[in-house]
Amino acid sequence: MTHNQTIAQLQELRLQGMAQALQRQLEQPASTELGFEQRLALLVQHEIDSRHDRRSARLLKQASLKYAQAHIEDFDARASRGLERARWMALALSDWATSGATIILSGATGCGKTWLACALGQYACRQGHSTRYLRLPRLGEELGLVRATGTYTRWLGKLAKTQVLILDDWGLVALDAPCREALMEIIDDRAGNRATLITSQLPVDHWHAWIDEPAVADAMLDRLLPQAQRIVLKGESLRAARTKKTPSSANQS
Known part of the structure; x- marks a missing residue:
């Protein structure tokens, strides 16, 4: 059997990573100095890495993050924000995505809430967790669509199964x-089972009034607040600061 036939068979078996790695080995004479087990181990590892990369890319596309290129490593640690790098990285690298945590990012407009939420969401995708970004001011539009198409129950089911849900601009418009x-x-559906990230300009003390239905507000906040991790961001708007920088400046808004 020729090398080309082997590569074709790997592709037919959907082992694209191994096929690419084998092609690379054939093009690099030095790889022939390795033993069979070493070469096979490299092929298998490349297949694993390739599958991980494809899954991460697929999850990131499905997440529809507002800032898909936000990375936890690019956090702006200026002291005036009220969030130290050590605390941020401890949170980002913890088990929040698998423990059903609720994280509340609050602060004035432009202080970086959405960027931080998207950075956490992007990292979750890289770790293999399904993620979804949902902007609450557009919730009515999405509801209208899923109700019109008869997929409301299915839509709720998909959100319930999503491992990380970002609810952006909580409290911005009336419900x-x-x-x-x-x-x-x-x-x-998510309380205690799936991770939920909330960004809000509205202080938590005003959430009950915003929900505007006492019984529902009591039930909703009882599920969200007791175990929530709260981060209150401070300082001037990063959007205003960005206007003084070059177009390539980091976008943490």
Whole structure:
């Protein structure tokens, strides 16, 4: 059997990573100095790495993050933000994505809440966790679409199974009855089981009034707040600061 036939068979078996690694070995004479087991180990490792990379790319695309290129390593650690790098990295590298944690990022507009949430979401994708970004001011539009197509229950089911859900701009616009009902279902499905990241300009003390239905507000906040990790960001708007920088400056807004 020729090398080309072996490569073709690997591709037919959907072992693209191994096929690519074998082709590379054939093009590098030095690899022939390795033993059979060493060469095979390299092929297998390349297949594992290739599958991981493809899964991460697929999860990142499905997440629809506002800032898909946000990385936890690029955190802006200026002291005025009220969040030290050590605390940020300890949170980012913890088991929050698998422990069903609720993380609340609050602060004034432009202080970097959405960027930080997307950085955590991007890292979750890199770790192989399904992630979804949902901007709450557009929840009504999404509800209208899934109800019109008869997929509301399926939509709720997919959100319930998503390992990391980002709810951006919590409290920015008033909730109508359908959105309040859907949000309650989403929170109830996830509480203690799946990680939820919330960004909000509205202080937590005002959330009850924003939900605007006492019984629902009590139930929703009882599921969210007791075990939540809260991060309050401070300082001037990073958007304003960015206007003074070059177009290549980091986007933490």
